Amino acid sequence: MITIALDDSWDMQLDASGNFVVLEGNAAIVQSVANAVKLFRGEPWFDTQSGRPWLADTLGHRPPDQVVISHLEAAALTVPGVAAARAELLEFDQEPPAFKDGIQGAGRALRARIYISTDTGESLHVTV
Numbered sequence: 348m349i350t351i352a353l354d355d356s357w358d359m360q361l362d363a364s365g366n367f368v369v370l371e372g373n374a375a376i377v378q379s380v381a382n383a384v385k386l387f388r389g390e391p392w393f394d395t396q397s398g399r400p401w402l403a404d405t406l407g408h409r410p411p412d413q414v415v416i417s418h419l420e421a422a423a424l425t426v427p428g429v430a431a432a433r434a435e436l437l438e439f440d441q442e443p444p445a446f447k448d449g450i451q452g453a454g455r456a457l458r459a460r461i462y463i464s465t466d467t468g469e470s471l472h473v474t475v
Contacts, residue, residue, distance in 0.1 A: 348375045348428050353382075373465065376428045377473045380461055383422040384475055398422075412436055415457065423461050431464040437474070 352360040352368040360368040370378055386398035399418045416434045423432035438458040463471040 348372070348379065350375045350379055353378060373469060373471055376426060376463065376465060377471055379426045380423045380429065380432070380463060381473050381475050383425050384419050384459075384461065386422070397425075409440075412439065415439065415459075419459055419461055423463060428465050428467075429463050430466045433462045434459050435462075 349369050349371050352370045354360050362368050369375075384399070388396070388398040390398050399422050415436065419434035420432045423429055423434070436457070436459050438456050440456050458474065460472055460474045463473070465471065
């Protein structure tokens, strides 16, 4: 697997010559899992069935932990090279704040770690 490297702000990285930096192997798998779990269903205009139903299932209310864990694991399993995935929640606010900076629900946080087994038997993890 090969993918374009993303920086800490999820922007594409370029090398000194202006070419895309690419990731291969395990680094590509880890980044692709992180990307897959952040993808909202319908977000990619070319494939509106891709992504997780975050809007329908998690926004506006606090779903059970297992619903979120299930979405994280299912998203990870869509990545080529991933044979198995197990997620654990590290942080999940109990209730969305009423208002922060004038925006309702702003500041609600979800952090998770996803443990990945690759098709080649290697163990990896990613924190999102």
